[in-house]
Amino acid sequence: MKSGRLIKNSVGKIGTISYKGRDNIVTDVDKRAERMIINIIRSRFPDHSILSEEKGSLDNHSRYKWIIDPLDGTTNFAHAFPFFCVSIALEIAGVVSLGVVYDPTRDELFSAELGRGAYLNGKKIKVSGAKGLAGSFLATGFSYGRRRKDKNIGNFKRLLMKTMAIRRAGSAALDLVYVACGRFDGFWELDLHPWDSAAGFLIVKEAKGKVTQFDNKPYSPYHKNILATNGKIHSRMVSLLKP
Ligand code: IPD
Ligand code: CA
Ligand code: CA
Numbered sequence: 001m002k003s004g005r006l007i008k009n010s011v012g013k014i015g016t017i018s019y020k021g022r023d024n025i026v027t028d029v030d031k032r033a034e035r036m037i038i039n040i041i042r043s044r045f046p047d048h049s050i051l052s053e054e055k056g057s058l059d060n061h062s063r064y065k066w067i068i069d070p071l072d073g074t075t076n077f078a079h080a081f082p083f084f085c086v087s088i089a090l091e092i093a094g095v096v097s098l099g100v101v102y103d104p105t106r107d108e109l110f111s112a113e114l115g116r117g118a119y120l121n122g123k124k125i126k127v128s129g130a131k132g133l134a135g136s137f138l139a140t141g142f143s144y145g146r147r148r149k150d151k152n153i154g155n156f157k158r159l160l161m162k163t164m165a166i167r168r169a170g171s172a173a174l175d176l177v178y179v180a181c182g183r184f185d186g187f188w189e190l191d192l193h194p195w196d197s198a199a200g201f202l203i204v205k206e207a208k209g210k211v212t213q214f215d216n217k218p219y220s221p222y223h224k225n226i227l228a229t230n231g232k233i234h235s236r237m238v239s240l241l242k243p
Contacts, residue, residue: 002040003033004086004104007071011080024144025074030054033086034070041066053195065091067221069195072101073171082106087173089198089221096221099199101177110177110199112206118180127209127230128182133159136185136233138166139175143191151190151243158240172226176200179228180207186229186237188214194221204228214241 007029015028034054041050045066050058052068066088071077073084082105090098097114110125112118118125130136138159142152160166167184169175172192178184180203198221204211210231211219216238219226225243227234 001102001109003036003070004102006033006036007077007084007086008104011077011082014078017078021144023075025078026054027071027074027078029077030071030074034068037068037070037086037088051194053193063093067091067096067194067198069173072173072196073169076170081170083169083171083174085171085174087195087199089202091198091221096198096202099202101173101199101203103174110180110203112180112199112203114202114206116206118203118206120177120181125181126207127179127204128185129232130185130230131232133162133233133236134164136163137183138163139178139184139187140166140168141170141172141175141189141192142168143189145191155188155241159237162240172196173200176226176228177203179209179230180204182230186227186233188225188227188237188241190225190243192224192226197221197226201226201228210234212238214238214243 010029017025017027047060047062048064049060049062050066069087072087077084085101085103087101089096099112101110110120175187177200179187201211211228213219213223214225
């Protein structure tokens with residue numbers, strides 16, 4: 001929440017922007033939010049390991065690992081396009097056991113604990129009831145490496161012709177929790193990192209959704225390609241997606 005407030009209050013007041021790749025930017029706000037989150041975790045759990053987007057891996061060989069994206073949707077944030085969030089997950093002995101995704105613009109806190117359901121601002125959420133692809137509302141994203149290899153264009157075209165609509169809003173973590181609360185019926189993306197998906201992955205599963213790789217094999221946040229749906233349209237999407 002504290003880092004979310006920092007992010008919200010910094011819209012339109014970014015100090016520095018640097019480039020991690022041709023289109024991949026990071027702002028001072030990403031770094032300040034990350035420092036804030038890591039300091040809080042470190043002060044309470046000094047022995048835990050941390051994997052965070054900008055700082056990388058702080059490995060304490062602990063069975064507890066925090067996986068942090070201090071600002072998911074940085075390009076949106078840098079353009080004051082209000083679709084970005086903070087995403088934090090806790091892995092215990094290799095199993096994602098806790099996930100929170102906070103959208104500071106709408107003050108929406110999505111959360112889940114393994115085996116205990118998924119919540120939006122304290123209220124239980126579940127995935128949509130959409131049964132077929134024809135009326136479904138989907139989301140996807142295009143990774144920073146797309147200029148080198150535009151692997152997702154074919155998937156986008158194929159699915160666009162068979163669904164009601166597809167959005168590409170620019171925050172994988174928010175896309176995932178939007179599946180969890182039934183706003184989207186499904187989401188897929190290639191080349192994601194653990195910090196983009198770890199929290200959202202658990203939140204979708206706890207909202208009774210289904211999360212796999214494109215070939216329907218079990219998903220973990222260390223896999224690059226993710227397919228998250230309400231379960232009902234899953235096999236149809238598996239048949240149409242290519243890695
Ligand atoms: C990005 C966003 C975007 C997705 C990219 C991610 P970042 O994260 O989640 O939606 O398409 O693949 O890298 O860089 O804004 O934290
Ligand atoms: Ca991210
Ligand atoms: Ca980020």
